[in-house]
Amino acid sequence: MYSTFEQKYQRIQKELMVGAIALGCVFLIGTLWYSIIEGWSLEDAAYMTVITLATVGYGETNPLGSRGRLFTIALILMGVINIGYIVNRFTAAVIEGYFQEGLRLRQQKRLMESLSRHYIICGFSRTGRQIAKEFRAEDVPFVVIDADNESIQRAQNEGYLAYLGDATLDDSLLKVGIQKATCIVAALPSDAENLYTVLSAKTLNPQIRAIARASTEEAVKKLQRGGADAVISPYITGGKRMAAAALRPQVLDFVDGILSGTDGELYMEEFLLDPAFCPVVGQNLQQAKLRSQSGALVLAIRRSDRTLIGGPTGDTPLMPQDTLICMGTAEQLRSLNQILGPINPRPLRRPKKI
Template sequence: MYSTLEQKYKRIQQELMAGAGALVLVLLIGTLWYWLVEGWSWQDAAYMTVITLATVGYGETHPLGSRGRLFTIGLILMGVINIGYIVNRFTEAIIEGYFQEGIRLRQQRRLMESLLGHYIICGFSRTGRQIAKEFRSESVAFVVIDADMESIQRAQTEGYIAFQGDATLDDTLLKVGVERAICIVAALPSDAENLYTVLSAKTLNPQIRAIARASTEEAVQKLQRGGADAVVSPYITGGKRMAAAALRPQILDFVDGMLSGTDRQLYMEEFLLEEMACPFVGQSLQMAKLRSQTGALVLAIRRSDGSLIGGPTGDTVLMSGDTLICMGTAEQLRSLNKILGPINSQQLRRPKNS
């Protein structure tokens, strides 16, 4: 499915090609008439056809009878109409910027084809816009998909890579490189659309992490069954946060500050341990001495089987596939990133306000 902009560009391109094809056909008809009917040579027939269509006012190459002059009048009319159509389409294309738009679309397509390990945001409503702001602040490469032209224009105005299309369709997801992406966020208004998007993304790229928005508890369950790795309900989450703000305000402010970087001091980050890249796999936390080397604190460890170890002790052994959830300053987390080795071939995201 092409976007509206692509459809308009392709339409004007097809119209110009059709006009050029019709002009070539008129040239061929005129040449064949003067050659076969009037009995002229190929060169004279082609020359007569060209000067007639160009309306340059030259005289007849050879004398013409009544039949030949009537045909020449018809040839002039066909040429004038055809050339007028081409000029009209070409002028419209220049005035409305179709050629510039075509260049921009090709540049955008090449840019999307070059994306690797990026994130995909489906839907640029209030939720999608906030996600995009967070991704930008984290220096994350991402692309926005939305079916609404106004939303796409707004995304482009804000400097985001945006593609107009239906995120529930495989063709749209393939155009934004879903097979090369590491995460897709389905933030569309409809729970059904989010479910279809997750199903399509998981089918095209089983390894992709899928985050989905849900409006109801029932939708949360269906999206989880559909393959979503995480489902967020703004209403449920918002209610829990409001309750936490009322009951444990200091804790909530502390955690929010680390997640968003608004306190400009402490941040939280996750690190995936790979056996071939991390030198500490098989060692205990005490032996690894991550805290003494970097100053960063390991808050929890998520095992590859999904089990979570909260507040790991010095005897906890680091294993391949573990995800370390750590807290520290921006510099401490950068130091930890260096000694742990590459993380899925990605650099540590730049913390906000650092």
């Protein structure tokens, strides 16, 4: 699926190509006529054809009879019409900026092909726009895909890499590098579209993390069965947060600081323990001495089977594929990252302020 501009750009290219081919055919006809019918050499025939089409008025290369002059008149008319058409199309393309925009599109295509370990945002409605703002704030590489041309134009105007296409189709997901992506966020307005998107994404890249938006509790269950790693319902989540604001306002302020990045000195980050690189796998927290070496605090540990250990003690073992959820200053988290080795599934992002 192409944007309106891309369709017009391709049409302009085809029109210029047709004009060039037609001009070549006229040149060939003229050369063959003067060579075969008039009996001239190929060099004289080609020269006569060129000066005739260019209407420079140099005169006849060799004397022509009435039949030859009538053909020359027809050749001039064909050349003027053809060259005029090409000039018209070329001028329109320059005035409307098709060549400049075409260059930008080619650069964007090359950039999209070079993406790796990136995030894909499906849908650029209010939810998608907010996700894009958060990703940009954390320097996360991402691409937006949406079937609405106006949404794509809005995304591009805001400086995002965007592709016009249907995220439920395999071909569209392949165009945005689904096979090399780390995560896909299905934020389309329809639960059915989000389900199709998750199914397609998991089929093309079983290792990708899929986050989906859902409008109803029934849709949450279906998306989870469809392979979504996390399903967010704005209505359910919004209701829980409003209740928390009423019952535990200080706790909510603390959590909001983590999520929204308000001013402060503390940050949060997650670290995946890969046994191939991490030197502390197999030790417990006390033996690893993560707190004493880095100053960062391990708040929780998520096991590979999704079990969550909150407030782990010194006796808690560190196992392969554990995810450590840690808090500390930016310097402390950088030190912790060095201790744990090159284990993050992505480069260490700018940590979130609290």
